Amino acid sequence: QFLKLQWVGKRLPPGPTPLPFLGNLWTLHFRIDRDSLSQVQKAEIGPYAVSDHALIWLKLTSHLKGRGNWMWRYPLELLEKTYGKIYTLWLGQNPAVLVNGYEAVRDCLISFSDVFVLREPNPYFLKIFGDNGITFSNGQLWKHNRRFGLMTLRNLGLGRRNMEVRIQEEARYLLNNFAAKEGRPMNPELPLANSVGNVICAVVFGHRFDTDDKLFLRFMKVFDMVVKFPGTAWGKVYDALSSLMPLLPGPHKKLFACWEEVRSFVREEIKLHQERRVAGDPPEDLIDYYLDEMAKTKDDPTSLFNENNLNVIVVEFFLAGVDTTSVTLLWALGYMVDYPDVQVKVQKELDAVLEPSEIICYEDRKRLPYTNAVIHELQRFASIVQVGVTRTSIKDTKFKGFFIPKGTPLFANIDSALIDPEHWETPQKFNPNHFLDEDGNFVTKEAFVPFSAGLRVCMGEQLARIELFLFFTNLLREFTFHLPREEKRKITSDYILGSTSHPHPYQICAVSR
Numbered sequence: 352q353f354l355k356l357q358w359v360g361k362r363l364p365p366g367p368t369p370l371p372f373l374g375n376l377w378t379l380h381f382r383i384d385r386d387s388l389s390q391v392q393k394a395e396i397g398p399y400a401v402s403d404h405a406l407i408w409l410k411l412t413s414h415l416k417g418r419g420n421w422m423w424r425y426p427l428e429l430l431e432k433t434y435g436k437i438y439t440l441w442l443g444q445n446p447a448v449l450v451n452g453y454e455a456v457r458d459c460l461i462s463f464s465d466v467f468v469l470r471e472p473n474p475y476f477l478k479i480f481g482d483n484g485i486t487f488s489n490g491q492l493w494k495h496n497r498r499f500g501l502m503t504l505r506n507l508g509l510g511r512r513n514m515e516v517r518i519q520e521e522a523r524y525l526l527n528n529f530a531a532k533e534g535r536p537m538n539p540e541l542p543l544a545n546s547v548g549n550v551i552c553a554v555v556f557g558h559r560f561d562t563d564d565k566l567f568l569r570f571m572k573v574f575d576m577v578v579k580f581p582g583t584a585w586g587k588v589y590d591a592l593s594s595l596m597p598l599l600p601g602p603h604k605k606l607f608a609c610w611e612e613v614r615s616f617v618r619e620e621i622k623l624h625q626e627r628r629v630a631g632d633p634p635e636d637l638i639d640y641y642l643d644e645m646a647k648t649k650d651d652p653t654s655l656f657n658e659n660n661l662n663v664i665v666v667e668f669f670l671a672g673v674d675t676t677s678v679t680l681l682w683a684l685g686y687m688v689d690y691p692d693v694q695v696k697v698q699k700e701l702d703a704v705l706e707p708s709e710i711i712c713y714e715d716r717k718r719l720p721y722t723n724a725v726i727h728e729l730q731r732f733a734s735i736v737q738v739g740v741t742r743t744s745i746k747d748t749k750f751k752g753f754f755i756p757k758g759t760p761l762f763a764n765i766d767s768a769l770i771d772p773e774h775w776e777t778p779q780k781f782n783p784n785h786f787l788d789e790d791g792n793f794v795t796k797e798a799f800v801p802f803s804a805g806l807r808v809c810m811g812e813q814l815a816r817i818e819l820f821l822f823f824t825n826l827l828r829e830f831t832f833h834l835p836r837e838e839k840r841k842i843t844s845d846y847i848l849g850s851t852s853h854p855h856p857y858q859i860c861a862v863s864r
């Protein structure tokens with residue numbers, strides 16, 4: 352096996368020598384630490400948990416103690432020093448190429464966009480989604496579904512009841528929810544997830560749910576479970592032994608029942624839309640748009656519009672759009688508590704520019720350069736998707752002088768671009784000045800790529816940006832956030848590394864201003 356690894360490795364970019372079975376886990380400072388394992392299992396996991404082997408190992412290495420923040424960056428930085436910006440890591444018995452630094456990441460995602468465009472099939476999501484949807488599909492179907500998704504998001508951004516208006520409404524519900532706590536300590540995680548979940552409900556179903564609606568709460572809870580599963584030890588066993596697992600008892604059986612519940616919730620919504628829909632009425636949400644396309648192409652045997660595909664696309668919008676955005680907001684409140692001077696400065700700007708009862712619009716970001724810079728900086732620094740989502744090469748490829756065989760998993764390390772010292776003055780420090788010029792004007796930065804780039808760039812980027820801006824500004828205008836009196840810790844100094852990195856659960860007080 353050792354010789355086999357050596358032989359296969361010869362064709363790939365350089366990297367540390369892999370050991371049989373373990374590959375390069377030792378290089379990643381891997382050790383099985385009971386604490387880490389249980390934290391990983393408990394971790395809230397977002398859309399990209401899947402079975403990305405690298406993420407699993409990175410997760411396990413992330414809780415090593417004694418080196419301060421951003422543990423997993425450290426071994427990757429060491430590897431970069433030894434092997435350069437592009438190297439191979441053996442994650443167990445599977446090789447993966449890591450591409451580091453903004454320039455190489457950009458070339459990989461943009462110049463080679465049509466080459467590194469495939470997603471690796473994943474047993475867990477393959478079983479649930481089959482060949483449908485956007486995030487895990489490839490080829491013609493991916494293009495077709497992505498085009499439909501983008502067109503729908505664009506259309507929903509227009510008109511009187513557009514997405515911005517819906518988010519403004521949702522922000523008001525969130526403010527009421529926080530205000531009801533009257534400054535007592537609370538964990539903001541669930542209210543944030545429910546609000547962001549309701550924005551996706553507005554996009555796909557055309558309506559929101561009361562946050563005490565039992566059906567909605569059950570949906571969010573079951574959904575949370577199915578999303579978390581791939582990050583658990585059992586989830587990893589499932590992916591490793593996927594052909595055997597259907598024959599064996601275990602928690603995965605329960606999980607697939609949960610998936611069925613999620614899908615039947617969505618099926619019910621589709622049915623309601625079908626019953627209610629009057630031909631010729633303007634479509635109001637993603638399901639309406641899709642049903643119209645299905646009706647238009649019903650006599651075309653080659654049409655890719657079908658109900659199963661619709662169901663998966665709807666589920667994927669929750670999968671990709673809830674955890675990512677709500678976790679970013681969770682970090683946002685954590686940074687405001689940890690950096691009270693930044694919080695005060697944001698509030699001063701909001702007070703100076705906006706009337707107290709003025710409805711905040713996304714356009715207002717242009718009048719609020721400091722606040723806008725803070726939102727960008729916290730996205731950069733929180734770096735929630737870490738190394739990014741795996742791609743594979745569509746063909747044998749020469750990339751920056753290295754041979755990448757067809758089908759090799761590859762990570763364009765987004766995090767390495769977000770902390771590239773060539774592009775950021777103080778890459779390892781939370782510093783809103785990264786996005787301000789000397790006169791305090793907001794400046795964009797090309798290395799700011801939290802949504803990735805190229806053909807597979809995040810489809811919900813615009814929606815997420817509007818959500819982050821409106822939720823953040825509304826919350827900061829209304830409340831001052833601080834730790835409960837008896838607590839002294841820093842919220843943002845540590846994190847749980849799931850598929851998105853989360854702060855450890857925390858309690859804060861939202862005191863009305």
Ligand code: HEM
Pocket residue numbers: 485486487497667668671672673675676679735736739740801802803804806807808809810811812814815
């Ligand atoms: C702060 C929030 C968000 C962040 C940081 C984020 C980040 C990302 C990243 C890094 C990718 C992978 C792109 C690649 O493969 O290179 C991605 C893909 C995707 N995102 Fe987001 N995302 C966010 C919110 C959303 C929202 C709100 C939606 C809802 C519509 C969404 C929908 C998607 C979809 C459908 C994909 C798959 C695209 C494809 O494979 O073609 N995301 N996102």
